Amino acid sequence: MGIALWASDEDLSAARVASLLRERGIDVTLVTPSVAGIDATDLSSWVIAGADLDACDAHLVRALPSPFVVPAPGEDTAAVARRAFEAQERVQLAQAALAAAEARGGRVLNPCASLPFESKPWQLTAFARAGLPIPRTLITAMPLAAERFVAALEAEGREAIVKPLIGGATARRIDAAARARLVLLGPAPVILQERVVGDDVRVTVVDGAVVSAVVIASATLDYRDDPSYASGGARYRPVELPEQARACAIGAATTCAQRISGVDLKRTAQGTYVLLEANAAPQWLDIEEKTGAPISAAVVAALLSTDALVSPPT
Ligand SMILES: Nc1ncnc2c1ncn2[C@@H]1O[C@H](COP(=O)(O)OP(=O)(O)O)[C@@H](O)[C@H]1O
Ligand SMILES: [Mg+2]
Numbered sequence: 001m002g003i004a005l006w007a008s009d010e011d012l013s014a015a016r017v018a019s020l021l022r023e024r025g026i027d028v029t030l031v032t033p034s035v036a037g038i039d040a041t042d043l044s045s046w047v048i049a050g051a052d053l054d055a056c057d058a059h060l061v062r063a064l065p066s067p068f069v070v071p072a073p074g075e076d077t078a079a080v081a082r083r084a085f086e087a088q089e090r091v092q093l094a095q096a097a098l099a100a101a102e103a104r105g106g107r108v109l110n111p112c113a114s115l116p117f118e119s120k121p122w123q124l125t126a127f128a129r130a131g132l133p134i135p136r137t138l139i140t141a142m143p144l145a146a147e148r149f150v151a152a153l154e155a156e157g158r159e160a161i162v163k164p165l166i167g168g169a170t171a172r173r174i175d176a177a178a179r180a181r182l183v184l185l186g187p188a189p190v191i192l193q194e195r196v197v198g199d200d201v202r203v204t205v206v207d208g209a210v211v212s213a214v215v216i217a218s219a220t221l222d223y224r225d226d227p228s229y230a231s232g233g234a235r236y237r238p239v240e241l242p243e244q245a246r247a248c249a250i251g252a253a254t255t256c257a258q259r260i261s262g263v264d265l266k267r268t269a270q271g272t273y274v275l276l277e278a279n280a281a282p283q284w285l286d287i288e289e290k291t292g293a294p295i296s297a298a299v300v301a302a303l304l305s306t307d308a309l310v311s312p313p314t
Pocket of ligand 2: 264277279
């Protein structure tokens with residue numbers, strides 16, 4: 001029995017899983033996706049980032065090679081463009097290795113079927129189709145459409161927030177200054193949403209069961225902007241989820257084919273829960289250490305389980 005653990009060196013949740021596996025005498029092959037230039041396959045055997053995957057029966061995928069390229073100071077544009085292609089080429093080979101592992105009957109967590117749901121618009125569309133409770137949403141690159149969305153919410157006494165499709169920024173309230181900047185929108189779309197006022201709740205779902213649900217104390221719109229969270233002082237309060245919230249969190253994970261999922265919910269003052277997103281590679285170690293929820297053990301059990309993988313609804 002061998003397990004491949006695809007993760008960056010800084011991934012403490014993954015490191016905890018590795019040590020639990022080794023305590024049980026299980027071989028762990030570390031795949032560090034940033035290690036470039038040591039990839040090969042004859043379409044039967046696979047080496048990715050210098051790691052021999054052939055003896056691995058299961059894979060915990062926390063990170064793949066990054067598809068993003070940051071230009072070095074003074075680097076010419078042709079070199080940046082070439083590196084961007086190379087980054088995509090590495091992503092393709094890594095994904096193919098996981099598809100091959102799955103096709104051989106290996107357990108890949110999260111499964112390849114979850115990959116498209118790394119896209120926020122893809123997720124949100126699927127959540128809407130599944131009838132899950134998400135905030136009113138407009139994804140647009142068009143200033144006039146954005147302004148109308150914000151004005152319609154304002155007419156109901158509600159606020160809007162803006163967040164990027166991929167990253168590079170946290171969620172922001174659309175205050176007067178941000179609203180004035182909507183005329184500059186484009187060419188890339190952004191996500192505009194009704195602001196849901198309430199507590200941030202992180203639900204960790206493993207194999208269709210809630211393993212942890214905590215309120216994250218925060219004084220800012222996006223809890224990651226709270227200085228105490230950013231400096232490692234995050235505080236978590238375990239919550240007992242009502243059935244609506246439990247079904248919502250498990251439904252979000254299932255919709256995205258995530259057997260391990262960090263689901264972000266908002267809890268309103270009325271006690272209803274609204275779904276924001278489902279993360280395929282959530283960080284849970286801080287929550288585990290501060291609340292005692294046995295998340296790493298549940299992930300180990302999911303990796304070692306021999307139960308058949310259940311396909312998500314299509
Ligand atoms: N519609 C919203 N209403 C209120 N807060 C939001 C909303 N969308 C995002 N946030 C805040 O910003 C955080 C990050 O947004 P999220 O959708 O989880 O994206 P990501 O974590 O990928 O940046 C949320 O956990 C929440 O605190
Ligand atoms: Mg989030």
